[in-house]
Amino acid sequence: VKPAFVLFALAAVLSARGVTPRENIAALKELLAIPSVSTNIAETDRAVLWMRDYLTARGVWCVVETSSVDGRKVLYAATKPGLKNPDYTLVTHLDVVAGKPEQFEPFEKDGRLYARGACDTKGNAFGAALTLVRLNGKGSVGCLFSANEEIGGSSTKHLVDLGYGVPGKAVIVLDASDMPLNIGIACKGCSYYRVTAVGKAGHSSSPWKCENPIYILAEAALKIRDRYPHQKPGEYGNSAAVTIIGGGDAQNKIPGTAEMTVNVRFTDKEDGIERNRKLIEEITGLKTETIRGTYAAVSDPSAPEIRRVQALRRERYPEFPNNLVKGNGANDSRYFGQFGKPMMSSAMRHSGGHADEEWLEIADLEHFVDYLTDVCQCVEASAR
Numbered sequence: 001v002k003p004a005f006v007l008f009a010l011a012a013v014l015s016a017r018g019v020t021p022r023e024n025i026a027a028l029k030e031l032l033a034i035p036s037v038s039t040n041i042a043e044t045d046r047a048v049l050w051m052r053d054y055l056t057a058r059g060v061w062c063v064v065e066t067s068s069v070d071g072r073k074v075l076y077a078a079t080k081p082g083l084k085n086p087d088y089t090l091v092t093h094l095d096v097v098a099g100k101p102e103q104f105e106p107f108e109k110d111g112r113l114y115a116r117g118a119c120d121t122k123g124n125a126f127g128a129a130l131t132l133v134r135l136n137g138k139g140s141v142g143c144l145f146s147a148n149e150e151i152g153g154s155s156t157k158h159l160v161d162l163g164y165g166v167p168g169k170a171v172i173v174l175d176a177s178d179m180p181l182n183i184g185i186a187c188k189g190c191s192y193y194r195v196t197a198v199g200k201a202g203h204s205s206s207p208w209k210c211e212n213p214i215y216i217l218a219e220a221a222l223k224i225r226d227r228y229p230h231q232k233p234g235e236y237g238n239s240a241a242v243t244i245i246g247g248g249d250a251q252n253k254i255p256g257t258a259e260m261t262v263n264v265r266f267t268d269k270e271d272g273i274e275r276n277r278k279l280i281e282e283i284t285g286l287k288t289e290t291i292r293g294t295y296a297a298v299s300d301p302s303a304p305e306i307r308r309v310q311a312l313r314r315e316r317y318p319e320f321p322n323n324l325v326k327g328n329g330a331n332d333s334r335y336f337g338q339f340g341k342p343m344m345s346s347a348m349r350h351s352g353g354h355a356d357e358e359w360l361e362i363a364d365l366e367h368f369v370d371y372l373t374d375v376c377q378c379v380e381a382s383a384r
């Protein structure tokens, strides 16, 4: 066998998954090197502007808006100038969780690219950018590049409130923290409540003259444990947890009030935040206020778009089960439930989100963009 033939055969195998061009890897490394930790607005701004410049240089229409919440920049880009309501809305993010300084020095090893954000989720965001470049002027695709997904995604909400990314056919969330074995089609609503117990303060040497709010609160916490309709194993339902509890400011004084935070994860489609507030208030008998919350986004697994994407995914990633799964956590699809379109997650081959060893598979980047291009062009699995 001639060496040239061996090389040719090897190239053929690699190209079955697409060969990721070196300039794409170099560009992604630049993006990964920006320490855009969610709380560091100067750096998330830098990542947003890097992405805008990358896309603008390739002719993709971009808008940078300033969040009304904290003044950070956030990016929307689309395959046609002014396209605010595309057929396919991609949702991803450019912020990352904190990492060791060396995690912002990307390096390659054994076909993997290691860096903070390689998995969660700049690798996926860069895949979205390459898809926009490929479909520029042809497809109907828009992408929201959130700048603070890891701390609630208010910048995503800001873009949605301004009317960017209203989906015509489906929402594809490009985000993951681990190898994407399955397709997420639901995220739960997430709400936080402040529950306050009011007693009667006094000196702790004579507790009989007081009414201790800490005891009232402790009993309320146990009522939540025992009476909140918890989800059973295997069921996709609501759950509640007391997460912070506090009260008192002196060692020898019974305080007048005590309060706790309750976190509820729910699947209720509408009014879930208020419904669960009332439920907590009913169960505890105590004043319950909403601190903040986001709604559930649960898609119908039989929606044709979801079936089509699942079939495409199975064709492109046959090594994974690619089942339709419902997640217990929240992601930025939380802001799109209001549009009533199918929503699903997608991601490239990678792992280690939020961990010290975070990486993506270099050869999969181009392959992932091929898959994403098919998704956004309405390609059916069998027609490829």
Ligand SMILES: [Zn+2]
Pocket (backbone or CB within 6 Å): 093, 120, 121, 149, 175, 176, 177
């Ligand atoms: Zn993420």
